[in-house]
Amino acid sequence: MSAVRIFVARLVGRTVFDPQGDRLGKVRDIVVVYRRTDPPQVVGLVVEIPGRRRVFLSIGRVTSISSGQIISTGLINVRRFEQRTSETRIIAEMLGRRVLLTDGGGEATIEDVAIEEVAPSEWEVAQLFVRRPRTTPSPFGKGATAFVSWSEVRERPAKGENQSAAQLIASYSDLKPADLASTLLDLPDKRMLEVAHELPDERLADVLEEMPESDQVRILARLGDERAADVLDAMQPDDAADLIAQLPEGRGETLLELMQPEEADDVRRLLEYEPDTAGGLMTPEPIILSADATVAEGLAMIRRHELAPALGAAVCVTLPPYEPPTGRFLGMVHFQRMLRYPPHERLGTLVDQTLDPVTPDTPASEVTRILASYNLVSVPVVDANNRLLGVVTIDDVLDHLLPDDWRGGRSSRQTRSRSAGARRVPTIAARRDSSGTP
Template sequence: MSPTRVFVARLAGCSVFDPAGDKVGRVRDVLVVYRSTQSPRVVGFIVEVPGRRRVFLSIGRITSIGSGQIITTGLINLRRFEQRGGEVRVIAEMLGRKVTLADGSSTAIIEDVAIEETGPGEWAVSELFLRRPKTSASPFAKGQTTFAKWNDVRENVTAGEAQSATHLLATYEDLLPADLANALLDLPEQRMLEVAEELSDERLADVLEEMPESEQVGILNKLDDDRAATVLDQMQPDDAADLIAQLDEERGEALLDLMQPEEAEDVRMLLLFAPDTAGGLMTTEPIIVSSDATVAEGLALIRRHELAPALGAAICVTLPPYESPTGRFLGMVHFQRMLRYPPGERLGTLLDQQLEPVNASASAAEVARILATYDLVSVPVVDDNHRLVGVVTIDDVLDYLLPDDWRSHDDEPTPAPFVAVETRPQPIIQSGRRPANGSSH
């Protein structure tokens, strides 16, 4: 029987099952260690288990790889994964890397890596799938592809040159922003910055909104002012305001000057409020209509794909003008109520008479009590003249109430009945490189 060989890029996102057929997680990367005379040895997988926790799954605990799934013995170490010295992530750190063919004929980019079973419970890198530089100036042309053994290439990274993140991004394409943010936070800092540089402005904005403030600031500080301002334009105004508030005053003001005037105006207004008030928590972009708008018009506005679910749960009705700060606030109409009435019904007749708005100076605790007491997902915020200035959504309040490091909180979960805890072995590194101090698990 021929040895089992699989390509790593195809394993990204594959389900991991225990022997009973219960799903325990998804593959996010493959971990290898370099060896002096042989191709890199596979030591295990990085697996995402429920709760978006990344854990290590030893290659010795895997009984089958193939057909889009991985079967394990059921033994998984539930401690959060931390990369050790000498370990290399194939998807995050090898794909997109430049190499030179050993005969000196050409350079190439690693597009995929094949791993092969070399013995019971032992896997190693067998082949590289490479793409040579394109020879045509046409934007549609692609370089020739080829396969090469590990010993037939050598790494060719120019000092100071950033490793391409194109192929890594391809494996993250289908991830939700929160999951992508989590994946980036697991990368080495330099690699995270490289990937962030290659994300589109809109995608990077979505990801930054899901990151802790320290990482937000770190990434934004690596961007030039023009791109940083463009990314801030794409963010929700309340998230952009929170981020700018963490920057030094000079750069924050410079970025505000470069932002689109309408977006900058909303952010400047939010910066006037203390962070623990309704004004500091709110978003300035709710759905706002006149009392003469119909149910059909309201539902059409809610259907916009870019609208956050919490903002689509209700529509605000005001007197003109219809951009915050608006005319006098009249009330809210809940999405569920609109579904009970014919398309031509005027929204002004469907206002929730029981829901009172909060003043922008109201405390975050008061807003949280109102949302909890009346089972709401959003509450309108008005100024002293009863003009609508924004809404506070349930996710805004949760962000405020949870610990600052909740996105990377590392409380140990209770192991599922079918998941035992194993001790992760120290990988054997035969290349002569030693693990970094303090990197043991």
């Protein structure tokens, strides 16, 4: 019977089942340990279980691995995964690593790793998929590839150079920003910063918005001013304002000067308000239309792919100008009401007359009460002249109410904590012993 061989990149995101067919979680990485002469040995999997918690699943608890699914014994330790110094993660740390081909072929970069079952519940690295540097002009811009065994390479990290994160980023391309943020926080600091440097500005902005403030500051501190300003431009203004408020005053002002003027103006306005008020919580980029706009135009605006669901729940109707601070605020039209009327109906006739806006200095507790009392997902914020400044959405309020560590960052990185603390998570299997097996 031929040995089972699986390429690790195909395992990322695959579901882990118990013997009864119930889902336990999804594979996020493979953990190996190096040996003196033999190929690295697989000791377990990093599995994401509900709640975005990443835990360790010993290879001894795995009964079957295929490119489509993984079957376990059903026992799993729900303690958050903490990598040991002797362990290496294939996706996070091996992909993109430079190696020297022992056949004289020069350097190559690891793009994928195959693991093979050598005995029941015993797996090891069997083969590497590597790419050589491009030596001749190519329309595809890539070098030749090859499959090599572990014995045919020697690791040779380039001194002073960052390990390429391109393959890791490609492996996690389907992750939502919150999941990718959690993945980055689980990486070693050096690797996390390498990945952050290679992420596109928009993707990095989305990820930073899902991280604790201390980690946002840590990453932004390692970016050059020009890159940091570009990332802040791509963030939601309220998130960018929260992040800049955590920076030293001098750097914060420098980044504001480098940002796009319109984006910087929005952030500066938000920085004027206290963080626990409607002004400090609001998003200054709601959908704003005139009273003469039609239902068809309103529905077209909320169909935009990049629009957050909470912002798409209603459109704001004002007099000109239509950029905050706008002309006089006339009211909001909820999308469900738009669906009940013909496309040519004017929005001015559909305005909700029962919803009163709040002012920038309204306490966050009062905003929360209004959203809960009237089953709303957003509430408008106006100034003393009844000009629309922005809207506070339900996700802004939840972000404010939840404990500071709710995003799941490493506890050692948190700069603030609530007195209540985090709830203790029960353990339903034994702790890992020195061999990595429960």
